[in-house]
Amino acid sequence: MPTPAERSLAVFPGGSLGEYDLPPEMTVVLARGKGCHVWDTEGRAWTDFTMGWGSALLGHAQPAIADAVQRQAVQGANFAYVTEPALELAEEITRAVACAGRVRFCASGTEATAYAVRLARAFTGRGKVLKFEGAYHGAHALGTASLFPRRLLAFPEPEPTSAGFTAAALRDILVAPYNDLEATRAIVERHRGELAAIVIEPLHRCTSPRPGFLAGVAAAAREAGALLVFDETVTGFRLAYGGGQAYYGVVPDLAALGKALGGGYPIGAVAGRADVLELVREDRMGDPRYVWWASSVGGNPVSAAAALATLAELRRAGTYERLFALGALLRDGLRATLTKAGVAAHVQGDGPLAAVVFTDGEVVDYRSAHAADRRRARAFLLGLFRRGIFLNPMSTKLYLSLAHTEADLEHFLDVARATLEEDVP
Numbered sequence: 001m002p003t004p005a006e007r008s009l010a011v012f013p014g015g016s017l018g019e020y021d022l023p024p025e026m027t028v029v030l031a032r033g034k035g036c037h038v039w040d041t042e043g044r045a046w047t048d049f050t051m052g053w054g055s056a057l058l059g060h061a062q063p064a065i066a067d068a069v070q071r072q073a074v075q076g077a078n079f080a081y082v083t084e085p086a087l088e089l090a091e092e093i094t095r096a097v098a099c100a101g102r103v104r105f106c107a108s109g110t111e112a113t114a115y116a117v118r119l120a121r122a123f124t125g126r127g128k129v130l131k132f133e134g135a136y137h138g139a140h141a142l143g144t145a146s147l148f149p150r151r152l153l154a155f156p157e158p159e160p161t162s163a164g165f166t167a168a169a170l171r172d173i174l175v176a177p178y179n180d181l182e183a184t185r186a187i188v189e190r191h192r193g194e195l196a197a198i199v200i201e202p203l204h205r206c207t208s209p210r211p212g213f214l215a216g217v218a219a220a221a222r223e224a225g226a227l228l229v230f231d232e233t234v235t236g237f238r239l240a241y242g243g244g245q246a247y248y249g250v251v252p253d254l255a256a257l258g259k260a261l262g263g264g265y266p267i268g269a270v271a272g273r274a275d276v277l278e279l280v281r282e283d284r285m286g287d288p289r290y291v292w293w294a295s296s297v298g299g300n301p302v303s304a305a306a307a308l309a310t311l312a313e314l315r316r317a318g319t320y321e322r323l324f325a326l327g328a329l330l331r332d333g334l335r336a337t338l339t340k341a342g343v344a345a346h347v348q349g350d351g352p353l354a355a356v357v358f359t360d361g362e363v364v365d366y367r368s369a370h371a372a373d374r375r376r377a378r379a380f381l382l383g384l385f386r387r388g389i390f391l392n393p394m395s396t397k398l399y400l401s402l403a404h405t406e407a408d409l410e411h412f413l414d415v416a417r418a419t420l421e422e423d424v425p
Contacts, residue, residue: 004029004041021394026385033060035403038390046390047408051399053392054234057260057323057352058313059403065263068309069302078300085304092311093271096242098251099230101274105267105299109233109258110138112268113199115293116254117142120197120227122289123276128191130156130198130226132178134366137199137231137256141169152367156187178204178365181216192224197254199229202244205396206348206355207363214250227253227276233268234397237261237314238323239351247351263310265303319402323352326400326409330354333413341420343376352400356380376424383419384412 002010005027009015015027028040036059038046051057058065072085090103106112117129129142133155137143144165145158153159156174174191176184178200188195198221202214221228230252235244237260245251254272261267270277278284280293297303313319331347331354338345344360357363358380359372381393389412391398 019394020392022385023382026382035059035061036401036405036408044388046388047411048390049398049400049412050391050395051401052264053259053395054238054353054397054399055259055262056264057238057401058263058310059401060264062263062309062313062403064309064313065265065306068305069265072302072305075301077302078297080294080296080300082299083301083304085301085308086299089299089304089307089311090269092308093257093269096311097236097255097257097271098242098245099253099255099273100271102277103269103271104277104280104293105269105304106293106295107266107297108138108268109231109256110140110143110268111295111298112233112256112258112270113137113143113229113231114140115291116229116231116256116270116272117197117199119254119270119272119276119279119291120229122279122291124196124226125289126194126196126226127172128174128194129172129196130174130176130184130187130191132200132204132365133175134178134369135199135201135204135231137201138233141165142173142199145170145173146175146366149366149370152370155183156191177367178207179210179213180365181210181213181220184217185220188220188224188226192226195221195224195226197221197227197229199231201231202235202248202250203239203350203353204365206350206353207365207369208348208350209248210364214248218250218252221253229253230255232256233258234353237311238353240320241311241314261307261310262303263306265306266297267303267307268298313402320351322402323400326404326406327352327354329406330398330400330409330412333409334416337413337416337420341417341424343420343424346372349397354398354400355396379424380416380419383423384415386423387415387419389415 031041038048093103094100133146144162147161149159158170158173158175232243232255236257239247257269279291284290334347346357346363357369357372358376363369
């Protein structure tokens with residue numbers, strides 16, 4: 001009788017749902033989760049630092065979310081039409097997110113960024129979109145262009161990280177170095193008459209923006225007549241209730257939302273200027289700027305109910321202070337642990353996010369991170385996984401949740417010490 005891990009390897013490429021790249025002997029199948037812990041089908045308990053790639057910001061099987069989902073599920077799971085939960089959620093998003101004049105839902109952050117780019121192209125009548133090297137914006141051409149580039153081409157030429165996209169799809173993508181405002185401005189100026197949008201994660205993976213960088217990018221977009229799109233799939237409702245735009249004080253034209261908004265349930269949304277989002281109105285069909293947008297499950301009432309319960313919990317007093325305190329404790333502990341072990345590494349992140357880059361230099365963009373020792377990073381992450389820390393060994397982030405405790409972080413740091421001593425050359 002094959003084990004669950006063997007069965008998984010037999011039907012899923014790599015034995016996973018994507019981007020784990022575990023050695024076959026380390027493949028596991030999860031059975032359940034509670035708080036910040038998960039259990040596999042063999043009964044082994046793990047402390048989770050992936051948290052559904054950050055979607056379970058409140059923790060797994062969080063009671064308020066579970067109750068809301070159960071109440072809604074018996075009323076109907078999907079109608080592909082506006083329901084009361086979807087309406088209430090959209091109204092709350094417009095109250096919380098500064099740029100949100102209008103909202104439309106989809107099913108994931110990938111869809112949200114794709115729709116945001118399409119809206120920008122339709123609104124401006126231009127084709128080119130600028131992104132920043134190393135940024136992930138979803139599983140489409142823009143999202144995967146120069147995601148993990150190896151050749152490090154001259155800017156602004158994109159390097160495909162994924163096969164399956166035509167050369168034509170890449171021709172309209174421009175790539176700039178994050179945190180380099182001068183280089184970004186030069187690229188924008190060179191393409192100002194054909195640039196539809198600048199798409200940016202306010203917090204670039206786990207790399208913080210230099211002072212004035214986001215405001216400078218916003219000004220460059222505005223001067224070129226392009227739209228500024230914040231990909232807030234990660235930062236939305238995580239760095240602040242109003243997202244990265246509230247945290248950094250820079251308001252974009254459009255924002256893509258996902259992950260934590262759904263509390264672990266599938267959701268995506270674009271929030272932004274009313275004059276831009278009005279392009280999706282079906283009574284505009286035939287207008288050269290009309291943008292088709294419909295989703296079978298976008299805004300479904302179960303996900304919307306989960307999101308409403310999530311946002312109600314996030315509005316509780318002290319929530320973000322708690323998330324930031326946990327993040328600071330983890331990052332400071334990692335720095336101390338690495339220093340004591342005599343290992344050169346840079347710990348980065350903000351809020352409830354952290355990452356370790358094995359380099360003795362400052363990390364300000366993709367190329368400074370690319371110069372790091374990836375062999376050490378791989379050994380470190382696999383060592384943590386082997387010792388019961390559930391994480392993505394290909395990930396650039398460790399995700400924390402409100403369910404984590406100081407004891408969970410101390411356990412992580414104990415495991416990190418053992419891993420550095422025994423597994424990291």
